[in-house]
Amino acid sequence: MEQLPCGDAGANAVFFRIGVLAYNLFIGFKRLACPTAWASQTIATVRWRLVQVAGRILRHAGRVILRLVLDAEALACWHTIRQRCWALGVAT
Numbered sequence: 001m002e003q004l005p006c007g008d009a010g011a012n013a014v015f016f017r018i019g020v021l022a023y024n025l026f027i028g029f030k031r032l033a034c035p036t037a038w039a040s041q042t043i044a045t046v047r048w049r050l051v052q053v054a055g056r057i058l059r060h061a062g063r064v065i066l067r068l069v070l071d072a073e074a075l076a077c078w079h080t081i082r083q084r085c086w087a088l089g090v091a092t
Contacts, residue, residue, distance in 0.1 A: 035081075
């Protein structure tokens with residue numbers, strides 16, 4: 001949000017509102033699904049821990065499998081976040 005996309009005030013307002021919405025969704029995700037130790041983490045740090053993980057998508061025996069390169073502690077955290085997200089989706 002350091003630079004506005006254009007000189008049009010309406011387009012810049014929409015850009016800013018989308019940025020605020022994305023930030024609020026991130027804060028909700030962090031509070032509801034992530035471990036409490038991550039409360040002070042920034043968007044970049046959470047993205048680095050969750051999204052930028054080496055992995056491979058495989059198809060075997062009619063199933064789609066996601067293989068991640070993580071240690072046991074990080075994998076347990078990843079599973080916990082996934083389960084909490086699933087529970088939030090089912091609850092609504």
